[in-house]
Amino acid sequence: MKWLRLLPILLVALLLCLPLIASDKKSDQPESSLSFVVLKDDSGKPIRNAAVILHSVGQHGKQGRSGFELKSDNDGKTHFDGIPYGTWRVQVIAPGFQTFGNDYAVNQTAQEITIRLKRPQGQYSIYENHEGSGSGSGGSGTSTSPPQQ
Numbered sequence: 001m002k003w004l005r006l007l008p009i010l011l012v013a014l015l016l017c018l019p020l021i022a023s024d025k026k027s028d029q030p031e032s033s034l035s036f037v038v039l040k041d042d043s044g045k046p047i048r049n050a051a052v053i054l055h056s057v058g059q060h061g062k063q064g065r066s067g068f069e070l071k072s073d074n075d076g077k078t079h080f081d082g083i084p085y086g087t088w089r090v091q092v093i094a095p096g097f098q099t100f101g102n103d104y105a106v107n108q109t110a111q112e113i114t115i116r117l118k119r120p121q122g123q124y125s126i127y128e129n130h131e132g133s134g135s136g137s138g139g140s141g142t143s144t145s146p147p148q149q
Contacts, residue, residue: 032083033110038076038092041116046076050094050117054080057087057103092117 038050055067070078085106090113092100097117104113 030085030109031081032085032106032108033079033081034083034106035079035110035112036070036072036077036090036092037112037114038072038078038094039114039116040097041118044116046072046074047094047097047117048072048074048076050076050092050097052078052115053091053093054083055089055091056084057089061103063089090115096120 034054036052038047038052039045040047050072052070052072053067054070056064058064068080070080072078083106087103088106089101089103092115094117096119098120100115100117104111
């Protein structure tokens with residue numbers, strides 16, 4: 001009779017421990033150790049505090065919802081262990097630089113990815129005079145076609 005009273009408590013304890021036991025098992029999927037180096041494109045100097053964001057990419061190029069965010073150190077480096085093999089979308093964001101994005105195939109036990117960030121480019125304006133463009137639109141205000149009605 002005493003044993004029957006303990007049975008529900010043992011079942012509840014077993015159910016609570018089951019997810020912990022299951023998550024402790026290693027998956028059979030191979031994993032990689034990824035290292036990133038973030039550099040300035042013009043000088044090759046490291047960029048510190050750059051955000052390196054990783055998202056898995058599924059079939060048909062669809063980006064997964066979850067991901068990882070890393071920060072580069074003073075040498076422009078960051079590292080992450082335990083990335084499952086497959087395609088990963090890497091995005092790098094740093095103040096004063098263009099945002100970088102590219103997909104990488106992770107298929108080795110250790111990979112190093114070097115990313116060179118460029119400074120922002122100037123915006124093109126139709127209101128500025130662009131010498132030698134050959135388009136005839138330099139802001140002169142003249143038109144050779146009759147007005148449309």
